[in-house]
Amino acid sequence: MRFTIFLLVFFITSIAHAASPAQNWIGPYRPCRNHDDLLTHRHMDLGVRFSTTNIVLAQQFEKAMNFWSEILDMTWHEDDSENCSMQLVDGAPELFASGSGFECAAARAQLPDRLGFQGWIAFNPAISSTSEQMYRDAVHEIGHLLGLQHNPSSLSVMFFNDFGQESSLDDSDLRALAALHKLRPGVLDGTAHVTEIVSLQTE
Numbered sequence: 001m002r003f004t005i006f007l008l009v010f011f012i013t014s015i016a017h018a019a020s021p022a023q024n025w026i027g028p029y030r031p032c033r034n035h036d037d038l039l040t041h042r043h044m045d046l047g048v049r050f051s052t053t054n055i056v057l058a059q060q061f062e063k064a065m066n067f068w069s070e071i072l073d074m075t076w077h078e079d080d081s082e083n084c085s086m087q088l089v090d091g092a093p094e095l096f097a098s099g100s101g102f103e104c105a106a107a108r109a110q111l112p113d114r115l116g117f118q119g120w121i122a123f124n125p126a127i128s129s130t131s132e133q134m135y136r137d138a139v140h141e142i143g144h145l146l147g148l149q150h151n152p153s154s155l156s157v158m159f160f161n162d163f164g165q166e167s168s169l170d171d172s173d174l175r176a177l178a179a180l181h182k183l184r185p186g187v188l189d190g191t192a193h194v195t196e197i198v199s200l201q202t203e
Helices: 002-019 035-039 055-071 131-145 171-180 191-198
Strands: 044-051 074-078 086-090 107-109 120-123
Touching: 035 044, 044 055, 055 074, 055 086, 055 131, 086 131, 107 131, 120 131
Parallel strands: 044 074, 044 086, 086 120
Antiparallel strands: 107 120
16 A cells, blocks of 8 residues: 555656756846746837946847847847846856856857746857857847747757858747747738848848
């Protein structure tokens, strides 16, 4: 009888553990109390805190936010308080440590379907990137923060590996985004119009 109860408890515990969402990475960063703003299907007004010592990175991140504001029904503003919706940080060494699977990564974003979501994006200070690379990486990581997964197409900025300057959001990216957030009118109307809106400008 005891063995049967043990097996039943073990089985239930195993199922609960398997069904529980994964944990986001953490770090010594201030919280963003309004991170739930990133989960809405209504208009978003996002407060962004820039906690980086890299001025060029901050500038490129601003450009990336402007890129997303052309796609989404979204506005954004700088917010240095804990009432922010998202935060750009200089990644701690352990986030990109050897054996972590991210030792060669330029940046990491928290994922909204994981526990402990705060809306953080960390860039790897050990990797030297051009301003164009910072911009494209910022667009990619903000996409993850908004709930987009990797795209198997190398022509998408959501491709899991290196992507070129001409990368953009493709139709599958936009449709996945539309399931999660409110897009600006016309974004899904036609390929030519969408391409014109979402092509990455890296000047």
